[in-house]
Amino acid sequence: MSTVFKIQQLTKFYGPIHALNNVSIDIPKGSIFGLLGPNGSGKTTMLGIIMNITIATSGTVLFNDTPLTADGRKKIGTLLETPNFYHYLSAYDNLKITATIKGIKNPDIDGVLKQVNLYERRFSKFQTFSLGMKQRLAIATCLLGDPEVMIFDEPTNGLDPVGINEIRNLIKSLAKNGKTIVMASHLLDEVEKVCTHVAILKKGNLLVQGGINQIMNQDDMIELNASNHDLLLETVRQIPHYIKHEITDNGNIMVYVKQGTVDTEGINQLCFKNGIVLNTLSLKTESLENIFIGLTS
Numbered sequence: 288m289s290t291v292f293k294i295q296q297l298t299k300f301y302g303p304i305h306a307l308n309n310v311s312i313d314i315p316k317g318s319i320f321g322l323l324g325p326n327g328s329g330k331t332t333m334l335g336i337i338m339n340i341t342i343a344t345s346g347t348v349l350f351n352d353t354p355l356t357a358d359g360r361k362k363i364g365t366l367l368e369t370p371n372f373y374h375y376l377s378a379y380d381n382l383k384i385t386a387t388i389k390g391i392k393n394p395d396i397d398g399v400l401k402q403v404n405l406y407e408r409r410f411s412k413f414q415t416f417s418l419g420m421k422q423r424l425a426i427a428t429c430l431l432g433d434p435e436v437m438i439f440d441e442p443t444n445g446l447d448p449v450g451i452n453e454i455r456n457l458i459k460s461l462a463k464n465g466k467t468i469v470m471a472s473h474l475l476d477e478v479e480k481v482c483t484h485v486a487i488l489k490k491g492n493l494l495v496q497g498g499i500n501q502i503m504n505q506d507d508m509i510e511l512n513a514s515n516h517d518l519l520l521e522t523v524r525q526i527p528h529y530i531k532h533e534i535t536d537n538g539n540i541m542v543y544v545k546q547g548t549v550d551t552e553g554i555n556q557l558c559f560k561n562g563i564v565l566n567t568l569s570l571k572t573e574s575l576e577n578i579f580i581g582l583t584s
């Protein structure tokens with residue numbers, strides 16, 4: 288996978304505030320790249336530097352292996368804040384005006400409206416749109432110049448679950464059609480469901496980056512319980528590839544085994560051989576939220 292953005296040793300000071308500390312990130316072509324971090328961790332600063340809006344104190348950003356030029360900038364669509372739309376004009380007319388302001392010649396407005404699934408409503412007034420539709424129209428403005436990369440800051444901010452789902456599906460379909468998406472988000476569940484790659488920042492430091500599967504590639508967990516709790520506690524240590532166990536809030540036993548080795552049938556047989564009848568046996572996966580909290584707390 289080639290790299291769209293190569294961010295190298297980026298450092299940013301705002302006066303005494305150290306917003307980014309020697310951060311290096313590779314953003315692969317075709318990825319949906321989630322930039323995560325608690326408030327004030329440097330996400331917006333990072334996006335600003337990528338877009339040449341904010342000047343780095345030191346470090347470099349390469350776009351397709353070269354420093355970002357005005358021509359390169361045209362290949363990047365950004366949605367860092369919600370654009371102003373005319374409430375009494377249609378989706379079509381709003382996009383026509385945006386294209387004129389952006390100096391885009393012969394914009395494919397119909398094509399863009401189809402991509403964001405608003406073509407059927409192209410002649411409806413903006414004020415009749417749901418929040419999700421308004422945000423899809425905002426994303427449509429980024430698509431007007433047919434960018435290679437799209438950068439979003441909190442793209443589902445303020446949307447209800449239906450709107451969030453609409454944007455999630457749209458982002459996935461844009462990536463399927465070859466766009467690279469970079470998005471800053473607080474919503475870990477959203478990132479887990481949408482992103483192919485993530486980087487986690489904390490106080491300007493990069494904690495982890497990589498493919499979502501690689502980052503989520505934690506040990507397997509099995510939740511167990513039986514009426515003979517004490518005997519079960521002794522037995523769990525005999526489970527092949529046992530690492531550790533914890534007691535959960537509801538009194539079950541969470542057993543961690545080496546990733547990819549879990550054998551639920553074997554665990555059931557082992558318990559039964561030891562005179563234990565399990566009343567709970569379920570395979571669990573670590574959520575990105577748990578990993579994030581573990582890394583940032």
Ligand SMILES: Nc1ncnc2c1ncn2[C@@H]1O[C@H](COP(=O)(O)OP(=O)(O)OP(=O)(O)O)[C@@H](O)[C@H]1O
Pocket residue numbers: 301304305306324325326327328329330331332333
């Ligand atoms: N223009 C500025 N002047 C001074 N300090 C700034 C400026 N912009 C950001 N900062 C500081 O830099 C640090 C990183 O801020 P940044 O907005 O990049 O983080 P963030 O992860 O995007 O936060 P949030 O999730 O709250 O938007 C914070 O301490 C912030 O207060």
